[in-house]
Amino acid sequence: PINLNDFNTKELNIIIIGDSHGGDLFNSLSLNRELFGDIKFHFIGDIFSEIHNNSLKNEKFLRQANIIILSYRWNETKLKQLTDNFDQIKGLNQKIFISSTTNEYKVPSKLYTLLDYEVLFKKKVFDYFGLKKLYFENRVINSKSNINKKLKKFAIEKNLTYLNKEDYMCDIIKKECDYVDKFGNKIFYDYGHYTEYGAKYFGKKIYEINWLKIN
Numbered sequence: 404p405i406n407l408n409d410f411n412t413k414e415l416n417i418i419i420i421g422d423s424h425g426g427d428l429f430n431s432l433s434l435n436r437e438l439f440g441d442i443k444f445h446f447i448g449d450i451f452s453e454i455h456n457n458s459l460k461n462e463k464f465l466r467q468a469n470i471i472i473l474s475y476r477w478n479e480t481k482l483k484q485l486t487d488n489f490d491q492i493k494g495l496n497q498k499i500f501i502s503s504t505t506n507e508y509k510v511p512s513k514l515y516t517l518l519d520y521e522v523l524f525k526k527k528v529f530d531y532f533g534l535k536k537l538y539f540e541n542r543v544i545n546s547k548s549n550i551n552k553k554l555k556k557f558a559i560e561k562n563l564t565y566l567n568k569e570d571y572m573c574d575i576i577k578k579e580c581d582y583v584d585k586f587g588n589k590i591f592y593d594y595g596h597y598t599e600y601g602a603k604y605f606g607k608k609i610y611e612i613n614w615l616k617i618n
Contacts, residue, residue, distance in 0.1 A: 410464055415442045415617075418461075418468040420450050424505050425474035427597040428568075431606035434599070438610040442617075449475075451484040454491050465495045470617065472566070474502040477550050482557070489561065500615075501558045502566040503551045506573065506580065507544035507595040516591050517541055518582050535579035542580065543594070545569055564616055571608040581605075 410416060419429045429446035432439065445464070453459045465471060471492070475481050485501075492499065508517050517538060544550070546569040558565035573580035581604070582590055590601030597605060609615065 409443065410445065410467070411443065412467055415470075416445065416464075416468045417442060417470045417472060417615075418445045418447060418465060419472045419474055420447055421472075421474035421502075422449055422476055423596060424476045425472075425502075427505065427602060428472070428474045428502060430597065430599070430602035431609060433606075434603045435606035435610060438607065450492075451481075451488055454488045459495075462495065468496055468498075470498045470500060471496050472500040472502060475504070477504040477554055479550070482550065482553060486557065493561075499561075500564040500566055501554055503546060503554060503568045504544055504548070505568045505595050506542055508538055508580075508591070509541040509543050510594045513593060516582075516589065516593060518589060518591075531583075532579070534582060535577075538580035538582045539573060539578045542573075545573075546575075566614060566616075571605055571612060571614055 417432075419425050419432075421428070425448070426446060429444055432444045436442075436444065445468075447461050447464075450459065450461075450465075459465070473485065473492075477485075510517055518534065521534060521537065546567050551567070555565050555567075557563075569575070584590060584600050584604040586600075588600035588604075589598055590604060592598050
């Protein structure tokens with residue numbers, strides 16, 4: 404939950420609402436807070452059930468925030484929750500951004516990433532650029548996935564800012580996706596959740612490409 408002492412209305416406050424993937428986005432931004440100047444990032448988790456039960460805990464802060472970002476591992480159920488509860492959310496704050504579902508990559512099991520499998524089990528020689536292309540080829544969810552197309556359509560219809568996570572995760576032209584940071588640390592620890600190194604790495608890219616579109 405938001406810490407009242409951390410919320411200063413004299414600053415630009417961005418609240419991220421979501422699940423563990425929203426948490427990844429929050430970590431990416433907060434670990435790079437020095438890059439974003441006076442912007443304060445906050446994360447409050449899922450609010451759909453709270454709205455449904457008329458038990459919204461952080462209504463005051465949601466009303467005062469400069470921007471609200473909805474960031475989930477979207478699926479049809481979550482999309483329905485969004486459409487069903489959108490009027491209530493819009494009633495709290497007019498400045499709403501929606502992020503795409505993050506890229507997900509094919510993994511052999513919950514215990515290993517695609518990188519682990521290629522290097523540890525297939526005993527392949529480490530090929531930095533080859534693996535970037537392998538990650539691109541093994542995207543299970545990406546910006547062209549049906550759920551993200553529906554999200555983008557919804558955002559356009561409602562005149563909301565749509566944030567495509569693949570913009571900072573991959574180079575579509577080169578057909579490559581990142582999987583380690585510049586020091587060789589793993590970016591993901593499973594099919595798509597960020598490690599701390601990954602969050603730090605992606606947050607810097609978010610800043611560099613002005614992904615948040617706030618400047």
